[in-house]
Amino acid sequence: MQKRAKQLYDKAGYKVMATAIIFLIGLIAYAFLYSSVKSETYSISLFQLSEETIRSAKTVEDPIKTEEERQRVAAEIPPSYQFNDSLAENQSAVINSLFGYILEAKQPADKKSDKKPDIPKMVDTLRENLRLMETSDNGLRLTDDMLQALLLLPEETLLQVEQVLIGIVERELKEPIREEDVSSIRSKVEQQLRENQNIPATVLQAMITIGRFSIVPNEVINEALTKAQIEQAKASVEPTRILQGQVLVQEGQVVDKEVYRQLELAGMTEEQQDYKPFIGLLLFVLIVLGILIVVTHRANGTQQKKTTALLVIMAVLTISLTIMKLLSAVSGNFAVMIAFLFPTALAGMIVRMLLNERTAVYLTFLVGAIGGMMLQEGNAGTLQMDIALYIIFGGLTGVYLIEQADRRTRLLQTSLAVAVVNALFIGFYLLIGQSQYDWTEISFYFAAAIISGLLSGAMTIGLLPFFESAFGLLSTMKLIELSNPNHPLLKKILTETPGTYHHSVMVANLADASCEAIGANGLLARVGCYYHDIGKTKQPQFFIENQVNITNPHDSLPVETSRAIILAHGTYGAELLKKHKMPKEIVDVAAQHHGTSLLKFFYHKAKENDPNIEESAFRYSGPKPQTKEIAIISVADSIEAAVRSMKEPTSEKIKKLVDAIVEDKLKDGQFDECDLTMKELKTVKHIMCETLNGIFHTRIEYPKETS
16 A cells, blocks of 8 residues: 555656545545434425424524514504694684684775775685685694674674783693694693683684694694614514524424414425525635645655654544444433544544654644534534543643653553543533533533543544554654563574674664654664664674674674675664564664765775775765654664774764764765755764763772771
């Protein structure tokens, strides 16, 4: 699988591969979440019995019910009235004008004439003057007989009658009169006029007509204020909503027009399809992928490692979503929320062990957000915040408690911590909620929290080997397993080449300390050192550290043979490690720790016999170190061998030797293909000198005692 993936990567390139994987991650997330946001629809017809109880899938406003409620409230708002206190004076002025017209009509056209007054002409003149009052809204209706009676009344009496009428009208108009009260007040005025002795009988009916005419409403509705109050009352009405989860129709109930209308509003009829949730889900996926691109871009490592990281994220996300889907599928069979069984820290711990902390935190939040949608117990398109927070808190606990050098026992301890945090969250969930739980439910939720934590650790341990094998990744746990002295290959080195084993341990100490000082992977360097010279197990006696109490066999061999044996140990070691399916990083250490360096001793020996000998024939096949860890191992390997051969090593001698070896490798271009900087190389030299001084420290000579 790894070979095929590498071939595909080499052919397509990083950008194409990364884009394809990111697109697949988005497609997987969309596919799993599709059913969680899709509203359930029903095949329903009017006036038929419902086959099941249907609840609203979402909260929507019912505009018809809202408008009905607003109209009801508006109808209950009493009109606002405004009292016109000047109306009494106005009506008095109207009466005064009326009697003024009568007095004016009574004056003879020619005062010197002795002719009798022309009453019909006077009536016509008066009616013409009163035409405006007759055509008003209230309409003064005085007959010719009434006008004639008024005209025939003496002026003094006419003025007296006028004052009586004005007094009655003003008195009544001082009090508020609404439209509905006008009729009764007019009757009251009529009664007062009839009872007044000062009014001649001939003009009584005319006075009653004028009196009734003068009574008008003086407290009228303020239309603007009333309208504003109605609008305010309408605005204060909360929209009538069909609530999510509200029962719209019971099983066996007839689907009438009102029920069908509500089902349509909720978008739950088969003929309706709401595309908004799918567009919203697309936006969510775009956010997820956008952040993923940033996380990947800022991650350290080669493009190939970033591609592998994306594949790991895709696989872990798929596993997590599959578990969620299974829990969601069976959740309807339980009265409790079985979503709390989800292994909260699984995704975060796997990614933390295989990749890095930043990516693990991102994936934890992503799984929590998706879990809030997939594991919701309500309706489609909702976010179950309690589940989302449950996954996030448990996941972050797992991510932050895992150490770089965790063993299986430590991983189990971390899963126990996750279980504790899960249980604490369950306590928060139960206490802050408004629901009542019995002891059976409470026991289940706490048990689910503990199972979730333990399951996170157990599944992480179980899945890690598959991820390591499938993606060629080397986790901390795997490195610790490879460092176990009981490993078959380490046993082989120890039993067949004890000198090489001791040399490897010493090199491991140097490389580990140096890598840690510059932020490289010290554990990888240490384990790589344990296996870097395994090729020497083929012919151990030809390597000086294994030549104990024997003659150096190279003394009796041709230079070409010795050269071939020495140069072959790196290649043979890499092949042996591949045969035992060791991680690529460890194989690379065996193949690259000598780079293309020159086998100086045998080269110079051969040159004594043949000055024209090719230098390239005495160089290791390489390649040169490709990583910081292998470059540091190559320096530590050369320094340890050189210091071990020194007589009476001192700090000054060790420092000069370290500087010389590093300088030689620099000039030889052995660090050209790795990203080791000069600043880091300076730190490496300092750490190696300190470590060697600790190993080969000068003993203090104590003075001999004299008797």
